Amino acid sequence: MDHYSPVARATRFVIYVLAVVVPIAIALAVVGTTPSLLEKVPAEHRDTVAAIGEGAVRLSGGNGGIFRSQEANAADTTIPGVPRPLHGEWAARRPEDYPPPAGLAAGHDYSVHVTDDGHVAHWPCEHEIPVRSFHAPPGSEADLAWAVETLAFSSGLPLRYLGPGAEADRDGEGAISVTYGDHPDFWDPQVAGVGGPAVLPRGLIIQGAVTLRPESVNPIPGDPWTRSLTLHELMHAVGITHAAPYSPEIMAERSAHPPQTLLGYGDRFALHVVGCSGSATG
Numbered sequence: 001m002d003h004y005s006p007v008a009r010a011t012r013f014v015i016y017v018l019a020v021v022v023p024i025a026i027a028l029a030v031v032g033t034t035p036s037l038l039e040k041v042p043a044e045h046r047d048t049v050a051a052i053g054e055g056a057v058r059l060s061g062g063n064g065g066i067f068r069s070q071e072a073n074a075a076d077t078t079i080p081g082v083p084r085p086l087h088g089e090w091a092a093r094r095p096e097d098y099p100p101p102a103g104l105a106a107g108h109d110y111s112v113h114v115t116d117d118g119h120v121a122h123w124p125c126e127h128e129i130p131v132r133s134f135h136a137p138p139g140s141e142a143d144l145a146w147a148v149e150t151l152a153f154s155s156g157l158p159l160r161y162l163g164p165g166a167e168a169d170r171d172g173e174g175a176i177s178v179t180y181g182d183h184p185d186f187w188d189p190q191v192a193g194v195g196g197p198a199v200l201p202r203g204l205i206i207q208g209a210v211t212l213r214p215e216s217v218n219p220i221p222g223d224p225w226t227r228s229l230t231l232h233e234l235m236h237a238v239g240i241t242h243a244a245p246y247s248p249e250i251m252a253e254r255s256a257h258p259p260q261t262l263l264g265y266g267d268r269f270a271l272h273v274v275g276c277s278g279s280a281t282g
């Protein structure tokens with residue numbers, strides 16, 4: 001169920017991988033605009049296919065009809081003996097300690113990963129979190145750097161983009177790995193990327209992984225689809241889950257057209273909850 005490396009599987013984890021959709025679907029557009037053809041699409045897929053047929057651009061996630069539920073993507077693997085790699089002043093956080101400001105609703109405008117034991121998943125603030133790319137298509141690094149820096153200054157998380165990593169660094173603990181390549185969830189041609197954290201009990205995130213489908217990434221920097229997709233998946237890797245479909249958030253489970261590249265109010269509050277700015281500690 002998990003999509004992490006053997007190293008990751010050797011640790012006790014909740015692994016939480018969510019998908020995002022970029023429609024690349026000229027053929028589906030025909031289906032989506034033709035009612036008789038749409039009937040051939042299984043009922044649970046029709047919304048998505050029809051939406052694409054309208055020309056709408058959708059970001060979709062783990063709960064989207066044709067995708068696995070978030071629950072289905074959560075795996076709890078236990079292999080004892082692996083030490084915690086991070087130390088310092090990290091402290092558990094409870095969601096009730098982060099009441100949303102007026103006008104924002106948890107679960108609608110934003111959502112963060114909460115562990116089974118009731119803690120907010122978040123990275124430590126005291127250690128640099130390296131972000132490395134693997135097999136990035138030429139030209140795409142600029143948008144990854146943009147996404148990492150946007151996330152860093154918006155959250156206070158000590159993220160640092162280090163550029164291409166050596167293979168030995170991939171899926172390293174204490175780091176976020178962004179791989180451009182295949183992923184088991186990419187059997188579905190609409191899934192453009194997945195991302196998530198590895199979370200220990202009490203919510204300590206010790207690893208993040210993002211996989212982006214290379215064909216979904218524009219090699220010319222500045223493309224809003226590429227930026228939105230990359231930022232969305234990285235936000236999963238810091239413990240943020242989906243806002244409501246079509247909400248004006250990067251983390252919207254389905255995104256309105258055109259794709260959003262500016263953080264919404266819900267996104268910004270979620271980054272506060274998991275981040276290292278303001279009064280947040282640990």
Ligand SMILES: [Zn+2]
Nearest residue numbers: 018019020061
């Ligand atoms: Zn998502």
